[in-house]
Amino acid sequence: MYYNRNLITAEQHPTDGSEASGVFDLATQAYSQSKKDWPIPDDDFDIAFRIEPGNPVTVRISRNGLGAVTYTVDWGDGTAISTETDVTITHDYSSAGVYIIKFKQVSGAAYVPSDLQYAFELTGVYANSNYNTSTGKIQFQFKIALKFFAVPFGVFANVTDFNSNFRSCTSLKEFPLVDVSSGTNFSFAWQGCHSLRSFPALSFNSATNLSYAWEKCYSLQAFPLITNTSSVTNFRYAWRECNSLVSFPLIDTSGGTNFEQTWTNCRKLTSFPSINTGNGTNFGFSWQTCQKLTTFPSLDFGSGTTFRNAWHNCSALANFPADMFDSTGTLASNAFFRGFENCSLTAQSIENILTSLDTNGATGIQLHIGGGSNASYSTWSQAAKDALTSLQGKSWSVTYNS
DSSP: OOOOGGGSOTTTSOSSSOOOSSOOOHHHHHHHHHTTTOOSOGGGOSEEEEEOOSSOEEEEEEEOOSSOEEEEEEOSSSSOOEEEOOSEEEEEEOSOOOEEEEEEEEEESOOOEEEEETOTTEEEEEEOTTOOOTTOOOOOTTOTTOOEEEOOGGGGTTOOBOTTTTTTOTTOOOOOOOOOTTOOBOTTTTTTOTTOOOOOOOBOTTOOBOTTTTTTOTTOOOOOOOBOOTTOOBOTTTTTTOTTOOOOOOOOOTTOOBOTTTTTTOTTOOOOOOOOOTTOOBOTTTTTTOTTOOBOOOOOOTTOOBOTTTTTTOTTOOBOOSSTTSSOSOOOTTTBTTTTTTOOOOHHHHHHHHHHHHHHOOOSOEEEOOSTTOOOGGGOOHHHHHHHHHHHHTTOEEEOOO
């Protein structure tokens, strides 16, 4: 029997070379679990919305214009099921309540809702187990009441653009395991999902842009080992202000060039992995205010051009490795402006930083290595003092604790 090692639990995975007795599909199980309180049979709808307006409301729903489609709509309030072809439809609800809006394709292209306007009361989205949006983009941004999102694994299999899809769904606590392998742009995809506690290990086979993707996901304490991210170039702001995040996985960042503010204000992050940053150029503010970090790993900054504010206000950071800046890209004049300000760097760490920057050979750069509990000049080694003198001779402006 064939089985996929990625889709079965350790308990069900044979380790003795024998065949698995069955296939446990995480995607299917997750879908079934999320639909357990959803009693409507699959054949009754393609995709459905649960809304809970507190007052009379007019709901306006648009579909993606992928082609002509005829579909039926059951508005869930006892009115007759209607047959529609229009791109945008509206419906009046005369009173507060809980309503299930069900859509079913009759003919033509797949019915793909692109936006629900005046539906801030949207609390649930459910899709048939065979439902697929084709290349259509579903937009649920700013649906602040959305709590349940139960869709099958393949629902987004052909979608390329996920920009802002779930942005500011502030009540969403979990996200299902879905196929996003065709997606290229995930900018702002889950940004501002303040209540999101867990996230699945999605595969980002085609992704190039993860900028702002999980910014301000305040409740995420751990992030999964997402896979196939080697083509991502833009990680800008990706996990900024994930201020409950304690650890971060060793994901593939080998294609990344822009790491500006990627982990800024991850205040509870206690460790950081040795990710591949060899192509990175912009590290401005990257780890600013990661207040629990005590040790920083050895990373490849061979292409880096700016580290402005990179470790600013990392108030517990004591240990920084040697040789990190021996070779970089062409440094901007403010490349280390407030770079290590308000840290707790030991005298050895300051020696490591200064001697490496001296080896670099760059001239006319600003460097802040003072403030906070950074080791004072009187405790420095002679090698650190000599490196400072050499840098000042190269027109460096260095601020430090005297």
